[in-house]
Structures are given as C-alpha cells and as structure tokens.
Amino acid sequence: MRWLEPFHTDRVPDPARLGGKGAGLVSMQQAGFPVPPGFVITSDTCRQYFENENTFPDDLWTEVEDAVSGLEEETGKSFGGASNPLLLSVRSGAAVSMPGMMDTVLNLGLNRPAVAGLAELTGNARFAWESYRRFIQMFAEIVFDVPSARLAAAVTSARSRAGAGGGALPVAAEQELVGRLAQIVQGVARRPIPDDPMEQLRLAIGAVFDSWTNRRAVDYRRTNNIPDHLGTAVTIQTMVFGNAGGESGTGVAFTRHPATGEPTFYGEYLPNAQGEEVVAGLRTPLSLGALSEQLPSIHQQLTEIAARLEAKYRDMQDIEFTVEHGKLWMLQTRTGKRTARAAVRIAIDLVHEGIISREEAVRRVTPGRIDELLHPVVKPGPADVVLAVGLPASPGGASGTVVFDPDEAHELAAQGHPVVLVRTETSPDDFHGMVAAAAVVTTRGGVTSHAAVVARGMGKSCVVGCGDIEVDYGAQLFSASGTEVSKGDWITVDGTTGSVYQGRVETASPELDEYFETLMDWADGFRRLRIRANADTPGDARTARQFGAEGIGLCRTEHMFFGEDRTAAMREMIMAPNAVLRAEALAVLEPLLTHDFEGIFEVMDGYPATVRLLDPPLHEFLPGHAETVREIVSLKLHLREAVDLVDIDRLLAEINRLEATLDRIERVSESNPMLGHRGCRLGIAYPEITEMQARALFTAAVRCHDRGIDVQPEVMVPLVAFPSEFRSQEALIREVAGRVFAEHGMSVAYIVGTMIELPRAALAAGEIAQDAEFFSFGTNDLTQTTIGLSRDDSGRFLPGYISRGVIQEDPFRSLDIDGVGELVRTGVERGRASRPDLKIGVCGEHGGDAASIAFFDEIGLDYVSCSPYRVPVARLAAAHSALQV
Ligand code: PEP
Ligand code: MG
Numbered sequence: 001m002r003w004l005e006p007f008h009t010d011r012v013p014d015p016a017r018l019g020g021k022g023a024g025l026v027s028m029q030q031a032g033f034p035v036p037p038g039f040v041i042t043s044d045t046c047r048q049y050f051e052n053e054n055t056f057p058d059d060l061w062t063e064v065e066d067a068v069s070g071l072e073e074e075t076g077k078s079f080g081g082a083s084n085p086l087l088l089s090v091r092s093g094a095a096v097s098m099p100g101m102m103d104t105v106l107n108l109g110l111n112r113p114a115v116a117g118l119a120e121l122t123g124n125a126r127f128a129w130e131s132y133r134r135f136i137q138m139f140a141e142i143v144f145d146v147p148s149a150r151l152a153a154a155v156t157s158a159r160s161r162a163g164a165g166g167g168a169l170p171v172a173a174e175q176e177l178v179g180r181l182a183q184i185v186q187g188v189a190r191r192p193i194p195d196d197p198m199e200q201l202r203l204a205i206g207a208v209f210d211s212w213t214n215r216r217a218v219d220y221r222r223t224n225n226i227p228d229h230l231g232t233a234v235t236i237q238t239m240v241f242g243n244a245g246g247e248s249g250t251g252v253a254f255t256r257h258p259a260t261g262e263p264t265f266y267g268e269y270l271p272n273a274q275g276e277e278v279v280a281g282l283r284t285p286l287s288l289g290a291l292s293e294q295l296p297s298i299h300q301q302l303t304e305i306a307a308r309l310e311a312k313y314r315d316m317q318d319i320e321f322t323v324e325h326g327k328l329w330m331l332q333t334r335t336g337k338r339t340a341r342a343a344v345r346i347a348i349d350l351v352h353e354g355i356i357s358r359e360e361a362v363r364r365v366t367p368g369r370i371d372e373l374l375h376p377v378v379k380p381g382p383a384d385v386v387l388a389v390g391l392p393a394s395p396g397g398a399s400g401t402v403v404f405d406p407d408e409a410h411e412l413a414a415q416g417h418p419v420v421l422v423r424t425e426t427s428p429d430d431f432h433g434m435v436a437a438a439a440v441v442t443t444r445g446g447v448t449s450h451a452a453v454v455a456r457g458m459g460k461s462c463v464v465g466c467g468d469i470e471v472d473y474g475a476q477l478f479s480a481s482g483t484e485v486s487k488g489d490w491i492t493v494d495g496t497t498g499s500v501y502q503g504r505v506e507t508a509s510p511e512l513d514e515y516f517e518t519l520m521d522w523a524d525g526f527r528r529l530r531i532r533a534n535a536d537t538p539g540d541a542r543t544a545r546q547f548g549a550e551g552i553g554l555c556r557t558e559h560m561f562f563g564e565d566r567t568a569a570m571r572e573m574i575m576a577p578n579a580v581l582r583a584e585a586l587a588v589l590e591p592l593l594t595h596d597f598e599g600i601f602e603v604m605d606g607y608p609a610t611v612r613l614l615d616p617p618l619h620e621f622l623p624g625h626a627e628t629v630r631e632i633v634s635l636k637l638h639l640r641e642a643v644d645l646v647d648i649d650r651l652l653a654e655i656n657r658l659e660a661t662l663d664r665i666e667r668v669s670e671s672n673p674m675l676g677h678r679g680c681r682l683g684i685a686y687p688e689i690t691e692m693q694a695r696a697l698f699t700a701a702v703r704c705h706d707r708g709i710d711v712q713p714e715v716m717v718p719l720v721a722f723p724s725e726f727r728s729q730e731a732l733i734r735e736v737a738g739r740v741f742a743e744h745g746m747s748v749a750y751i752v753g754t755m756i757e758l759p760r761a762a763l764a765a766g767e768i769a770q771d772a773e774f775f776s777f778g779t780n781d782l783t784q785t786t787i788g789l790s791r792d793d794s795g796r797f798l799p800g801y802i803s804r805g806v807i808q809e810d811p812f813r814s815l816d817i818d819g820v821g822e823l824v825r826t827g828v829e830r831g832r833a834s835r836p837d838l839k840i841g842v843c844g845e846h847g848g849d850a851a852s853i854a855f856f857d858e859i860g861l862d863y864v865s866c867s868p869y870r871v872p873v874a875r876l877a878a879a880h881s882a883l884q885v
Contacts, residue, residue, distance in 0.1 A: 001063050001066075001067075002059060002063065003041060003042060003044070003045040003048075003057060003059065003060045003063050004039050004040060004041045004042060004045070004060075004063050004064065004067055005017075005018060005022070005026070005039060005040050005042060006038075006039040006067060006070065007025055007026050007029040007035060007037060007038050007039060007040075007237075008029060008037070009026060013026035013027050013030075015095045016043065016095045016230075017042045017043060017044065017233070018040045018042060018043075018093075018233050018235075019040065019043060019092075019093030019094050019095055019232060019233030019235065020093060020094065020095060020096065020097050020334050021091060021093030021233075021235050021332055021334065022040035022093050022233045022235045024332060024333045024334050025038065025040075025235065025237070025331075025332065026040070027312075028309070028330050028333055031308070031312060033305055033308075033309075033330045034327070034328055034329050034330055035329065035330050035331075036237050036238040036239070036240050036329050036331070037071055037074045037075060037237070037238050038071070038088075038235060038236050038237030038238055039067045039070075039071070039235075039236055040093075040233050040234070040235050040236070041060070041064070041205060041233060041234040041235075041236065042233055043094070043095065043230060043231045043232060043233045044231075045057060045060060045233075045234075046209050046212065046231030046232050046233065046234070047229065047230075047231040049206075049209050049231075050209075050212075050213075050231065054206070054209070054210070056202075056205075056206070061202070064201065064202075064205075064236075065198070067236075068086075068088075068198070068201070071086060071088075071238060072086055075238055077238075079109050079197045079198070080109050080111060080113075080114055080195075080196070080197030080198075081113070081114065081117060082113035082114065082116060082117045083117045083120065083121070084117060084121055085109060085110070085114035085117040085118055085121075086109055086238065087107050087108065087109045087110060087114075087118075087131070087238070087239035088108045088109050088201065088236050088237065088238060088239060089104065089105070089106045089107075089108065089235075089236070089237050089238075089239050090104065090105045090106075090108055090201065090204040090205060090208055090234060090235075090236050091104045091208070091234065091235045091236075091237070092104065092208045092211055092212070092232045092233075092234060092235075093232060093233050093234070093235050094212075094226075094230060094231070094232045094233070095230055095233075096224070096226050096230070097334055097335075097337070098217060098220050098221070098224075098226070099337070099450075099453050099454065100427075100428045100450050100453070100454070101211075101214075101216050101217040101220045101428055101431070102208065102211040102212060102214070102217050102232055103142045103207055103208050103211035103214075104138075104142070104208070105135075105138050105139055105142055105143070105204040105207070105208070106134065106135065106138060106239065106274065107131045107132070107134055107135035107138075107239060108135065108139070108197065108200050108201060108204055109197040109200065109201075110131060110132045110135045111195040111196075111197065112195070114197075115128045115129060115131075115132045116128075118131065122241075122244055122245070124244065124245055125171045126168060126169075126170065126171045126174065127241070127243065127244055127245060129171055129174035129175055129178065130168065130169065130174050130243070131241070131243075132174075132178055133155075133174050133177055133178050133181065134274070136178060136181045136182065136185070136193055137151045137152075137155070137181060139193055139200065139203075139204065140181065140184070140185045140188075140189070140193065142204070142207050142208075142211070143203045143204055143206075143207040144185060144188070144189035144191075144193075145188075145189075146184060146185055146188045146189060147188070150184055150188070151181060151184060154177065154180050154181055154184060155177065158173055158176065158177040158180070161173070201236070205234055205236075208232065208234045209231075209232065209234070211232075212231055212232045215429075215432075216428045216429060216431045216432075219431050219432050219435065220431060223435055223458070237331075240322050240324045240327075240329045240331075241274070241322070241324050242270070242272070242273055242274050242322040242323060242324065243272050243273055243274045244272075244324050244325055245272060245325075246272075246325070247295065247323065247325055247326040248271070248272055248322075248323055248324050248325060248326075249269055249270055249271040249272055249273060249291075249295075249322070249323050250269070250270055250273050250274060250320075250321070250322045250323070251267055251268055251269035251270065251285070251288070251291065251320070251321055251322075252267055252268055252318070252319070252320050252321075253265065253266065253267025253268075253288060253302065253306060253318075253319050253321070254266045254267055254316060254317070254318055254319075254336045255306045255307070255309065255310040255316050255317045255319070255336070256310075256316040256336075256338075256342070256346055256349075257342060258316070258318070258336055258337065258338045258339065258342055258456065259338075259339050259341070259342055259392065259393075259394075259395065259456075260339075260341060260342055260345065261316075261338065261339075261341060261342030261343070261344070261345030261346045261349070261515075262345070263349060265288065265303055265306055266288065267287075267288045267319075268285035268286065268287065268288070268446045269285055269286050269287070269288055269290060269291040270283060270285045270286065271286070271294065283444075284444065284445065284446055284465055284467075285446045288302075295323060295326070298323050298326070298328050301328050302321060302328060305319075305328075305330060306319060309333050311355075313333070313335065314350070314355050314356055315335050315336075315346070315350070315364075316335065316336045316338060316342075316346050317333050317334065317335065317336055318332075318333070318334050318335070318336030318337065319332060319333045320332040320333075337453060337456055338456070339372070339394060339395055339456055340365075340369040340370065340371075340372035340373045341372075341373060341395060341513075341515075343364070343365050343369055344365055344369075344370075344373070344515045344516055344519050345515045347360075347361035347362075347364045347365055347519065348361060348515045348518050348519060358522045358525075359526065359883060361519065361522065362519065362522050362523050362526060362876070362879050362880070362883065363880065363883055363885050365519060365876065366850075366876075366880075367850040367873045367874075367876040367877040367880060368850065368873070370516075370872050370873050370876050371870070371873050372395075372396065373510060373512065373516060373872075374510060374512075374869050374872065374873075375395070375396035375397070375461075375510060376396065376397050376398075376507035376508060376510070377396070377397050377494075377496060377507060377508055377510045378397035378492060378493075378494040378496070378497075378499070378501070378505050378506075378507050379505070379506045379507060379508045380494075380499075380501060380505050380506075381505075381506065384492075384501050384502070384503070384505045385481075385483075385501060385502040385503070386481075386499050386500070386501055386502075387468070387469070387480040387481055387483060387485065387491065387500045387501060387502050388466045388467075388468035388469045388480040388481065388499075388500045389463075389466070389468065389497075389498050389499050389500070390441070390442075390443075390463040390464055390465045390466025390467070390468070390469075390498050390500070391446065391452070391463065391464050391465040391466075391498055392463060392494075392495055392496055392497055392498035393449075393451065393452035393455060393456065393462040393463060393464045393495060393498075394452065394455040394456040394458075394460055394461060394462035394495045395461065395495045395496040396439075396460070396461040396495050396496065397461060397492065397493065397494050397495070397496070397505070397507045398418070398420070398438040398439040398460075398461040398492070398493055398495075398507075399418065399420075399438070399439075399490060399491065399492040399493075399503075399504040399505065399507070400417075400418035400419040400420040400437065400438040400439060400490070400491070400493075401417060401418070401419055401420070401487075401488050401489060401490055401491075402419070402420055402422055402478070402485055402486070402487055402488065402489050402490075402491055403419045403420070403421055403422070403433075403437070403487060404421075404422055404423065404471065404473055404476060404478075404487060405433070406421060406423075406429070406430040406431075406432060406433020406434070406436075407432075407433065408433075409421045409433035409434075409436045409437045410432050410433055410435075410436040412436075413436035413437065413438075414436070418438040419436070419437050419438060420437060420438060420439045420440070420441060420491055420493055421433050421434060421436075421437035421439075421440045421441070422440075422441045422442075422443075422469070422471060422478055422491075423440075423441075423442050423443075423451070423471070424442065424443045424444055424471050425442050425443070425444045425445050425449065425450070425451065426440065426442060426449075426450050426451040426454070427450060428450065431454065434451070434454055434455065434458070434460070435458065437460070438460075438461070438493075439460060439461035439462060439463075439493035439495065440455050440460060440461075440462045440463075440493075441462070441463050441464075441466055441469065441491075441493055441500055442462075442463075442464045442465070442466065443465070443466050443467060443469045443470070443471055444464075444465060444467070445464045445465050446464065446465055449464055449465075451464050452464045455495070460495075461493050461494070461495035462493070462495050463493055463494070463495055463498050463499070463500055466480075466498075466500060468480050468481060469500070480500070483502065485502070489502075490502075490503050490504050491503070492504055492505040492507075516872075519876075520548060520872055520875055520876070522879075523875050523876045523878075523879035524548070524875060524879070525879075526879040526882050526883055527875065527878035527879040527881070527882050528857065528878070528882050529853065529856065529857050529861065529862070529863060529864055529878040529881070529882075530550050530551070530841075530862060530863035530864075531548065531549060531550055531863065531864060531865075531866075531871055531874045531875050531878060532544075532549050532550055532551040532552055532553035532554075532608075532610075532841065532843075532863050532864070532865040532866075533547070533549035533551075533552060533553065533865060533866065533867065533868045533871050534552070534553060534554040534555075534556070534843055534847075534865050534866060534867055534868075535549075535552050535554075535555060535600070535868060536555050536556050536557075536559035536560060537559070537560075537596065537599070537600075538596070538599030538600050538602070538603050540868055541599075541600050541603040541604055541609075542603050543868040543869075544868040544871060545603060545604070545607075546868075547868055547869070547871035547872050548871055548872065548875055549607075549868065549871045550607055550863070551604060551607035551608040551609060551610075551712070551863075552600065552604055552607070552608070552609040552610055552611075552865070553610050553776060553841050553842075553843045553847070553863060553864070553865020553866075554610055554612060554716075554776065554843035554865050555600060555609060555610065555611045555612060556612055556615065557593070557611060557612060557613060557614055557615075557693060558614050558615055558616050558620075560592075560593055560596050561589070561614070561621065566589060566592055567621065569585050569588040569589045569592075570585075570589065570621045571621060571622060571661075572584075572585035572588070573585035573586055573589070573689075574618050574621055574622060574664065574668070575660065575661065575664050579688060582686065582688055583688055586688055586689065586692040587692075589692065589696075590692050590695060590696050591696075593692075593693065593696035593697075594695075594696040594697075594699050594700045594703075595700075596700075597611070597696055597697050597699075597700030597701070598700040598703060598704055600700075601700055601701060601704040601709055601711045601713075602704060602709060604711075604712075605709045605710055605711075606710040606712075607712065608712040608713075608714055609711075609712065609713060609714065610714040610715075610716050610753075610774075610776060610841075610843070610865075611693075611697055611713060611714070611715055611716065612716040612717075612718050612755065613680070613683055613689075613690055613693055613694075613715070613716070613717055613718060613729070614682055614683065614689055614690075614693065614718075615678055615679050615682075615718040615719065616673075616678055617668070617670060617673040617674075617676055617677055617678040617682075618668045618677065618682065619665060619668045619669050619670070619673065620673075622661065622664065622665050622668065623661065623665070624665075625662070625665050625666070625669065628658055628661055628662045628665060629662065631658055632655060632658050632659060632662065635651055635654055635655050635658070636655065638651055639651045639652070639655070674781075674784065674790070674791065674792070675785075678718075678719060679717075679718040679719020679720070679755075680717050680718055680719055680720050680725045680726070680729050681719065681725075683717070683729050683732075684725060684728060684729070687732055690729060690732050690733065691732060691736055694715065694732070694733045694736035694737065694740075695736050695739075695740060697713060697715065698713075698736060698737045698740035698741070698748075698750075699740055699744075701713050701748045701750065702740060702741065702744045702746055702747075702748060705746065705748045706744075706746065711748055712749070712750075713748065713750040713751075714750065714751050714752075714753060714774060715733050715750060715751070715752045715753070716752075716753055716754060716755060716774075716776060717729045717730065717733075717752070717753075717754045717755065718754075718755045718757070718778070719755065719757060719758065719778075719781070720754045720755065720756075720758070720761050720768065721758045721760040721761055721764075722760070722764070723764055723767040723768045723770070723771065726754050726768055726771055726772055727771055730752045730771055730772075733752050734752065737750065751773040751774055751839075752772065752773055753772045753773050753774030753775060753776065753839070754768060754772045754774075754775060754776075755775075755776055755777075755778040755781075755843075756768075756775045756776070756777050756778065756782070756824075756827045756831075757777065757778030757779070757780070757781035757782045757785070757844075758781065758782065758785050759782070759785055759786050759823055761827070762782070762823040762824065762826055762827035762830075763823075763826065763827075763830075764830075765826070765827040765828075765829075765830040765831040766830035766831065766833055766834045767834070768831070769830070769831040769832075769834045769835040769838050770834050770835065772831075772835075772838075773835075773838070773839065774838065774839040774840065774841070775827065775828075775831050775838060775839075775840045775841070776840075776841045776842065776843045776865070777824050777827065777840070777841070777842040777843070777844065777861075778843060778844050779815060779820060779824070779842055779844030779845070779846045779847075779852075780812065780844040780845055781844070782820055782823060782824070782844065783811050783812055783815075783816060783820050783844070786816075786819055786820045786823055787811060787816065787819065787820070789811070791812065794812070798810055812845060813845065813846075813849060814846065814849045814851050814852055815846045815849065815851070815852035815855060817852075817855050821855055821859075824842075824855075824856075824859065825859050828840055828859050828860060828861065832860075839862050840860075840861050840862050841861060841862055841863040841864060841865055842856055842861060842863075842864050842865065843864075843865040845866070846864075847864035847865045847866035847870075847874065848864075848866030848867060848870030848871075848873060848874050849877075850873065850877035850880070853874055853877040853878055853881060854877065854880070854881040857878060857881040857882065858881070864878070
C-alpha cells in the first residue's frame with residue numbers, strides 16, 4: 001500500500017513516516033503486546049494533501065476502504081453495522097510529539113443503528129448513547145468547527161435538568177441530548193453529521209490533516225523549532241472502551257517518575273472513563289496504587305509490559321492504556337516528556353543500569369534543559385502566606401501578577417510584565433498564554449493533564465489540581481484559604497513543591513545534585529573547548545568557579561567603577577579640567593580597584609583572568625542631561641526666594657557645580673555613543689586611565705603572587721580597529737607592568753591581547769596578531785557593527801522581523817553564522833596565520849548559546865566565555881559539539 005501501513009506490517013516502523021504514535025503502535029504490535037488493530041495513513045499523504053490544495057491523493061480512498069474491510073475481518077465487527085459495530089478512533093500523530101496540539105475524533109462509525117447494536121452487544125444502553133453523544137460532540141467541534149462552548153453548554157444544561165452533576169446521564173437524557181446537539185450542528189454547520197461511517201471517516205481524516213495548520217499547532221512548532229513541512233500521520237484504530245462499565249478504565253503511566261526521574265512506575269488511572277478525560281484533566285484521577293488494589297492482575301500485567309517497553313526503547317516511556325471489561329489494551333507508548341532534573345537522573349541511571357553509554361547519556365540531555373535546572377527555587381520566609389497547595393507539575397519558582405485570560409497573559413508579557421496564568425484547567429487553545437506566562441496554575445487535573453505536560457515541556461513552573469483555589473472568571477478573581485486574589489495581584493508559584501503563595505516570595509539559585517555533577521563531569525570528558533565566565537566581581541567569579549568555569553574570559557572593569565564609593569571619584573575624573581586633577585581622582589580609584597582585582601585573582605587561583613580596560617563612553621558615568629537641568633532650575637527657583645546669605649552662597653555654589661557638570665555632559669554627549677569615544681579610544685585620549693588600571697591590576701597580581709596564589713592575568717584592550725591603537729595601549733601596559741614589578745622586586749607572567757569586535761579588526765587580524773598575544777571576539781559589538789544593527793534599539797523591531805520570517809533568530813542571541821560568523825572565521829584564520837599559537841576565545845553573549853558554541857568549536861576557538869549561570873549549558877553544548885550531536 002502506498003499511502004498507509006497496517007499495524008501488522010513486517011516493515012520496521014519509521015516515525016518520520018508513521019508519526020511517533022503510529023510507529024509506537026506498530027512496534028508494540030510487532031512485539032506481541034495487546035494493541036487494538038488499526039492502520040496508519042502516512043505523513044507523506046498529509047504532505048501530498050497540502051500540495052494538492054487540501055485534497056486526498058487519488059488512490060488513498062481505495063486503500064482506506066481495503067484497510068477498513070481488513071479491520072472488519074480481523075475483529076469480526078462491521079463498520080456502521082447494526083450488530084457488533086466496529087468503532088474507530090482517528091488520531092493525529094507527527095514524527096515529533098506535539099501533545100494535544102492537533103485533533104482527534106473518537107467513536108467514529110456510530111449512527112442510530114450502530115448505537116442500538118452497541119447497546120445490545122454490551123448490554124449497556126446508557127454507555128452506547130453516551131458514546132454516540134461524545135462522538136457527535138467531538139465530530140461537530142473538530143470537523144464542522146461548531147464552537148465547543150455551545151455544545152458543552154447543552155451538555156451542562158442536560159446534566160442539571162437530569163440532576164446528574166458530574167456523573168452519568170440516564171439513557172433518556174442522553175437520547176434527548178443527542179437530538180439537541182444535532183439541532184445545534186444543523187444550525188451552525190448547515191448540514192447534519194453523516195450517518196455513513198465511511199463518509200464520517202473521510203471528513204475526520206481531512207480534519208486531522210487540517211489540524212496540522214491550526215494556531216496552537218503552529219505556535220507549538222515555532223516554540224519547539226519543529227519544521228512546518230513535516231505534516232502529520234493519522235492513526236486509525238479500533239476503539240476499546242474504558243467507559244464500558246465494571247472492570248473498565250483508562251490511564252497514563254510513566255516507566256520512571258517524570259518530575260524527579262526516580263526509577264518508580266508512576267501514573268494515573270480513571271475507572272470507567274475514556275482516555276481523553278485523563279488528559280483533559282476534568283476529573284482528578286487515582287494513582288496506579290489504586291489500580292493495583294482494584295484490578296491486581298491488570299496492574300501486574302501493565303507493570304511487566306512497562307518494563308519490557310523500557311528495555312525495548314532504552315528510555316523512559318509514557319504509555320496510555322485502557323482496560324475494557326477486564327482486558328488490558330495498550331494504546332500508546334512514546335519516549336516520555338520529563339523535567340530537566342528527571343532527564344539528567346534518568347540518563348545517569350540508565351548508564352549505571354548498563355542500558356546506555358556515557359556518551360549517549362550526555363547526548364540525551366540537551367544544553368537548553370540544563371538551563372532549567374538552574375532556575376530559581378522559592379525560599380519562603382515565616383511571614384509568607386501559602387494560599388493553596390496543588391500537585392507539583394513542573395519545577396522552579398516564579399512570581400507574577402495574576403491573569404485569567406491567555407490573550408491577556410500574552411499581551412502583558414509582551415509589554416514585559418511577568419504574569420501567572422490561573423485557570424480551572426487549560427486546553428490547547430491556551431497554549432500562547434502559557435508560553436507567555438512566568439508560571440501556570442490550574443485548579444483541576446493531574447500531573448499528566450494538558451497544563452502539566454505542556455508546562456513541563458517548556459520548563460515552566462506549574463502547579464495543577466489546586467483544588468483549594470476557586471476561580472471566578474466573571475469577577476476576575478480567585479479565592480483560596482479565605483483570601484481573595486484579584487487580577488493584577490502578585491502571587492508566587494513553586495512548581496517544585498506545589499505551593500502557591502500570596503505576593504512576591506524570595507527566590508534563590510537551586511542546589512545542584514550529584515546527578516547533575518556526574519553529567520557535567522562526563523560532558524567535560526568529551527569536550528575540546530574550554531569554558532570561561534564573564535565575571536566582574538569576586539562574587540561572580542566564585543559563582544563561575546562553582547559552575548565549573550575554567551577562568552574568566554571577560555572582566556568588564558567599567559562595572560567596578562559603579563557603586564557608591566566609586567561613582568563620585570569617577571565623575572571627578574571625567575570632570576577634571578586637566579591631567580593633574582584627573583590624576584588626583586584616579587588616585588582615589590586605584591586602591592579600590594586593586595582590592596577588587598586581588599579578590600578576583602584569589603578566586604581564580606590557577607586559572608586565567610582576562611581583564612578588559614575601560615570600554616563604555618564616559619557620559620555613562622555622568623548624571624542624565626534632563627535630570628541635571630531640572631535640578632538647576634529647581635535650585636534657581638529656591639535662590640529667588642532665599643533671604644539668608646549663607647543659603648544664597650550655598651545655592652550659588654551648588655548651581656555653579658551643576659552647571660559645570662551640565663557643560664561636561666554636553667561636551668561628552670555623542671549622537672552615536674556606541675560608535676564614538678569609547679574602548680581603546682578613551683585610553684588613547686586619556687592614557688592616565690589606562691595607566692591607573694594597569695597599575696591596579698599588576699599591583700594586585702604581584703601581591704597575590706607574593707601570597708602564593710597562581711595568578712594568570714590577561715590584559716585586554718577593547719574596541720581596537722587599527723593595529724596601531726593596540727600597539728600604543730600595549731606599550732603603555734607593558735611599561736606600567738615593568739614599573740610595578742621593579743617597585744615590588746618580583747614579576748608575574750602575563751599576556752596582552754585584544755577584543756576583536758569591529759569588522760576592521762577581524763579583517764586586520766593578521767597585523768594585529770603580530771603584537772596581540774590573544775584575541776577575544778566581542779560578538780555583541782561585532783554583530784552590531786557588522787549588521788549595522790543597534791544593540792540597544794533593535795528589540796523594538798527585531799521580533800517583527802522574526803515573526804515575519806525575514807530572519808530566523810535574534811542575531812544578538814544566536815550568532816549570525818553566515819555574516820558575523822564569516823568575519824570571526826576570517827579573524828581566526830588571519831590571526832593564526834601570523835601567530836600560530838594565538839589564543840582565541842569569544843566573550844559576547846553568544847559564548848553561552850549552544851548553536852553558536854558548535855560553530856566556535858568548528859572553527860577552532862580555544863574557549864568560550866559566558867555568564868556564570870550559563871557555564872553548565874556551555875559545558876554541555878561544547879560536549880555535544882565534540883560528539884557531533
Ligand atoms: C562584546 O561586544 O561582545 C563584548 C563582550 O563587550 P561588551 O558587551 O561589553 O560591549
Ligand atoms: Mg564590546
């Protein structure tokens with residue numbers, strides 16, 4: 001068959017062709033597990049469907065008819081028949097799992113004669129009519145786009161008329177409801193749901209294909225970088241009924257705990273229910289422990305199958321099962337989604353159990369996931385109030401203001417406001433709101449509900465099944481523990497413990513466990529690139545070392561000039577009318593800087609520390625223009641009213657001082673400060689600034705060396721464009737070093753190098769490397785100046801560029817390899833051509849981005865340097881690059 005594949009095929013199932021779900025079912029069937037018979041329409045068919053302007057390929061229908069006849073033969077049932085009717089499920093299933101993003105139709109094949117047949121077969125008319133009603137509801141919504149709220153409202157009012165609450169409806173009520181739903185369908189869709197089961201099937205298959213392009217599926221693909229052209233397969237399978245009454249039920253299970261990774265069989269079970277109810281989270285399910293009490297032999301069988309599935313797939317599995325009249329059926333198995341913490345633990349445990357290699361364990365954890373492990377944890381104080389406790393569905397702590405509407409969450413987050421999305425439950429339509437929210441809370445559902453699965457996939461803090469919370473959407477508030485919390489109020493969500501707190505609760509960095517350390521150790525064994533950190537203070541340097549940084553790749557000295565005791569002296573220096581006064585101000589700063597450098601060298605004992613000379617334009621250290629003008633005006637107003645001579649003198653002196661500042665602000669202000677008087681251009685104009693920094697640095701180095709600390713200073717000149725700029729600064733640095741060493745009667749080894757952050761520097765790298773002993777690519781400025789794209793302002797229009805597909809990625813986040821990357825490659829080649837042992841690193845933000853790291857590895861850089869919290873991500877990304885993941 002060209003367009004489809006029956007479950008009982010001999011071919012090796014290919015997830016790209018059959019979708020993850022279809023391939024899993026075929027391989028379970030091949031392994032002899034109890035799988036209800038079915039077949040898969042391949043994803044090639046879906047692609048063909050879209051190419052043919054949403055029409056089926058020619059022979060598809062004949063193949064489907066044959067396959068359905070095959071199912072009738074295999075099961076002894078008849079499709080749409082009045083006795084022993086065959087019912088089918090029609091499900092989407094892409095190669096990459098997109099949980100809940102596309103559509104499914106269940107109970108297909110029902111019409112009035114088949115309902116009678118089903119009632120007769122099962123001896124349960126209520127069940128037969130309920131199945132029919134559910135089919136109509138689903139078909140109407142998915143295939144005819146009838147608003148689900150209208151259908152649900154009819155069900156709710158039938159329930160309240162029958163006094164059924166959340167329980168089953170009597171037969172007569174179900175029959176009446178079927179009639180009512182049919183009227184709604186006719187009114188909205190202007191056509192009835194077809195009775196012919198093959199026609200039902202044809203429409204349902206088309207609707208599932210179409211669901212590949214619905215908004216939530218498209219959003220999900222964007223967020224998860226899944227290509228649009230893949231298309232979905234459609235799995236068509238004989239229905240089994242978890243809601244068939246006694247000894248029936250349905251559940252979801254994980255072969256290991258999806259949140260912690262512990263090797264325990266873990267899952268949820270809903271007696272007398274259909275699968276969709278577990279995932280929708282409308283009823284809170286029981287644990288698998290309850291299943292072992294109610295149906296011990298089923299539990300036993302399930303446990304054995306789970307173990308065999310895990311051994312077969314060599315990874316934790318997420319399985320769906322149904323029990324129909326005491327018979328177990330396996331409906332799905334797939335590699336289970338897990339938290340980052342669980343991903344690491346499972347990978348390590350599988351190595352210890354001899355199932356996978358260390359290399360595979362390292363490959364299995366993506367660098368982005370490590371980032372999640374470094375998420376803040378909530379540190380509540382005694383005064384913090386817990387509003388409610390639910391199920392901890394996805395770990396990490398986050399605070400935000402409450403919103404109830406996903407669109408509003410999306411809007412507020414776009415304006416930079418952290419929000420927590422609070423819902424009774426979430427549906428796939430809420431996906432964009434969940435992406436935008438800092439955390440998600442639901443009042444219903446279990447840890448496999450939609451909210452939980454989606455949040456875990458995104459590494460977003462999430463608490464579900466929080467029954468203590470009662471949401472009032474109309475009044476835009478929720479109440480919990482006697483407290484009312486309105487839209488806009490702050491709450492804090494702890495997805496690790498399940499607690500929801502009032503207000504903003506303190507959060508702290510997480511403690512990393514032994515599994516994390518083991519994985520990092522293994523990754524270090526594979527990588528070639530060295531990883532350093534960008535750290536400006538001894539505190540940052542300590543964090544960097546704790547995360548495994550092998551040195552500092554960038555210490556931005558300007559950050560040392562900020563701070564209460566320093567800004568005033570720095571201003572004095574900038575304001576100084578001549579070199580003598582400037583030297584006086586610098587003399588105040590020098591001991592402070594020396595002290596800081598000593599702190600950094602102490603922490604970096606045995607590791608290199610690259611210290612960069614002052615870089616940003618001077619006006620960054622002065623007060624703002626408008627603010628100074630305002631202050632002068634206000635003082636002048638006071639002066640008019642002043643009568644006391646002492647006051648007048650004081651005010652005049654203050655006005656004079658501020659006017660001098662204003663004059664200086666005006667003189668140093670620039671139209672394009674990022675392209676102006678900054679970097680080495682400052683050091684060339686004011687050599688005394690470079691001198692002071694070099695003296696502080698070498699004095700600190702010598703003092704530490706004297707105390708037995710292994711200091712490895714690397715002095716870096718910023719924003720070099722011309723080789724002569726570098727030479728002049730280098731000469732000054734070496735001269736100061738010589739003087740300091742002579743004064744102390746001892747010397748330390750050091751090197752002098754440069755940032756390569758301007759296109760001219762990359763092109764002139766050959767000549768620059770004749771003098772520079774190392775290069776560090778400043779890819780932030782290099783991106784800005786290569787693309788001609790402002791670092792500070794591009795955020796206003798770049799998101800539009802990305803959403804319109806003009807560019808795929810923000811080039812300040814992930815290196816523009818074709819453009820900026822070419823200059824980096826050129827810089828490396830030319831630099832090494834004139835100095836083969838030239839040490840080369842990168843210290844722009846790209847040093848912590850996995851895709852960029854792979855490129856830097858490929859072109860032979862020695863190290864990358866990134867913020868301390870990204871060091872583990874970079875360590876793993878460098879290992880992945882070395883392993884060619
Ligand atoms: C850079 O430009 O990439 C860099 C690291 O320097 P800064 O971000 O301080 O300009
Ligand atoms: Mg820079």
